[in-house]
Amino acid sequence: MGKYLKHPLGQSVAILVAAYLLIKFGIVYLPPLVGLASAPVPSSVVLQYMLTVIVGIFVWVSDNEERWSKFKQPMHRVMVDPERKMARGVLLVATPLLVAFVTFDRVRPSVSAPVSFRSIHPAPPGQIDFQGRTMRLTGLENPLRSRGSLDEHYEVGKRIYYQNCLACHGDGLAGLGYYAQGFNPVPLSFQDVGTIAQLTESVVFWRIAKGGPGLPNEGAPWNSAMPAWEDFLSEDDIWAVIVFLYEQTGHSPRTWGDEGEEGGH
């Protein structure tokens, strides 16, 4: 083992293997050390890194004449030595076979669903038609927050949620209801910081009132199983369920003040 590692070819192979393991499996563990979220390295990036490593190895072995000829020597001997006829033959067959197999894997037909892109939070309209009257969304606040008792609104919202939303969005509001796996896209998780916590209550109202059929095309309305709740619920019902969503998850809605500071839209 030690003999091979002293040889430049053995060292190059060792570097290559170590680099692959580090890039493919090691890097994933680095971000959590500083408290960041992690994800697997995409294979195209792995390929790019590995090419860089190979170029680096070549620069290193060819930098010094003696090391270069030592590096080449084993390969050269496999090609010319009469006593390595066997290894030579195997390599001459195995390499083309490997290349042929990789080629086959690339060209054979694969069955996959078409890629679909959809925007989860498409831009809301400035106003909507709600149960026959025009409702301006811009600047709209949840009227229940300044009327009556929030406790009562929560209880009303809870009843509406449990009778209507539970099957898909789930008891935990995490989008894991007992019907969730039947739909694609899967129901939204309100616990996720990327959903209601990013939205004003007026946008949530629009999404509930108009549902899947009311999405603009970029939201792929033809796939969404979200009903248009204006067919089932009154305006106050919807505002109450919105109170419930925020209270139960502990998220706060985005306010129009936030929008203003960023220039709004």
Next chain:
Amino acid sequence: MRLIEVINGPTACHLPPLGRSGIASRFGRRHAVGPKPVFGAAVLALFLLGAGAGGLAGQEDLGKVTYDRWCGGCHGVDGDGLGVAAEYMLPRPRDFTLALYQIRTTASGELPTDADIRHIIDVGMPNTTMPGWENLLSEAERDALVEYLKTFSRFFGRGDVPQAIDFGRATKVSEAVLTEGQEQYQAMECFKCHGDFGRGDGASASTLEDDGSFPIRAADLTENWKFNGGGSVEDIFRRLRTGLDGTPMPSYQDVVDAGVITEEQLWSLAHYVRSLAPEDAPGIDEVIRAELIQDAALPTTVDDPAWDAVGVSYIPLVGQIIVSPRWFDPRVDGLWVQAMHDGQELAMRIRWSDPSQSPDPDWAEWKALIIDLMAPKEGDPPEAGPTPDRLVVQFPKEIPTGLERPYFLMGDQRNPVYQWQWRSDQSGAVEAEARGLGTATALPSAEQAVTASAAFADGQWTLMLRRPITTESASDLDFTTGEAIPVAFFAWDGDNGESGTRAAISSWYFVFLEEPTSATVFIAPLAAFAITGSLGLLVVGRARKREQEGVVTEDEPPDEE
């Protein structure tokens, strides 16, 4: 501060994603903003709520606070199973005041252990509306819930603490064990409720009621991933030993005690029941592959052995709860779909469990009960008179060129869908066009090209549909090969009170008609082999030639030529 922690507990948990929408989430953050200022009103509200729900909650009140917040919606704040959501569910949520628990490790009629209650809170009950709370609530909250649930019944805390049975270890499974198990399945009369092949279609299945007088289904033993108490052979053995208290499923402990059946034979029965279901629970394939049949004819019957050679996709179905009247109790919860084509015709075979061939008079009472419980909540009353079983296979009317497709729930005004409709009270199938749920109209009879044959046996429908890949008709879809074509499914069990919009539905899936393998698939690897091989020979040949020359002119290294 403690109060806020208690109230906020579950939100801090990291919830597992369900998959399938990975791409969407990466493109979805149109509104991405930086850290928001705290919304004062919400914090104040949270405080008020907390005070309302449980006062200044100490550890001892954790159970009540957690229960009221997360469990009361279904089980009721008084634990009587009469929460606001209860009447949208069947089976109904557990009534804790009765202290009847189905899934236990204790003998029939005994109370469950704390660990039994905690186990169901953790993992939930498959095939019911009870979710697992392991990722939603903290350990302390779940422990506190166990204690709190017991306070709903005066049976707990009296007399002895319930003891878990020692179930021993599973016997090894073999052909002989399965044969023995099958004999016991007959001897113990499991077939009376569960049916000869375990599909929940036994002669008594239509009459089963639980202790609350609600109709209850005999488990479909071919779907072990949906067993309330888990689908492993150990789980099944435990249910056989302890029974499911509160349901018609008895305990077989007394038969063991009476020496009618040995414990080993009970294990064999558990192994047999396990063997009725597939090795693994099915995954969900987005694409149904229609295999190309080149040197044989397409099957003409539903049980043609040729069907055994093609792959099967599982398509889950759920209740239609999108337009009114909604349906919260679909009987058909999944379809096994196969497809093949010969370049001329496409054939599709669909199988699903259904305990009856609707309309079946034996199920009339069941149907009335289900309608009474689940239907009158909204909208038009269900269809009067006999209702058949129905199945619809739906495609877009034209293969979409862009991303846009018709609305999956039977299209809309702008964008219609094309359907194959089958029903158990008529022979054949009908091609139709729909522009929204309940708007389907049949294509003119001259343009009807789909044929159907169906067979019902042992609690299972097998339906085969065939149609030429392209037709003269302009109103239907011309299929193409080598392309993922949207497809969706709808099913009705008439004897379960289903008709109209009261149906089981799926979202869009895809069917992919295989193309003849193009010559490129074979030529490209051969060419790659030849090129790489010749290059190798060339390099070796040159190296050897230079080496020989090098031997002749030994003083001059070849490198310096």
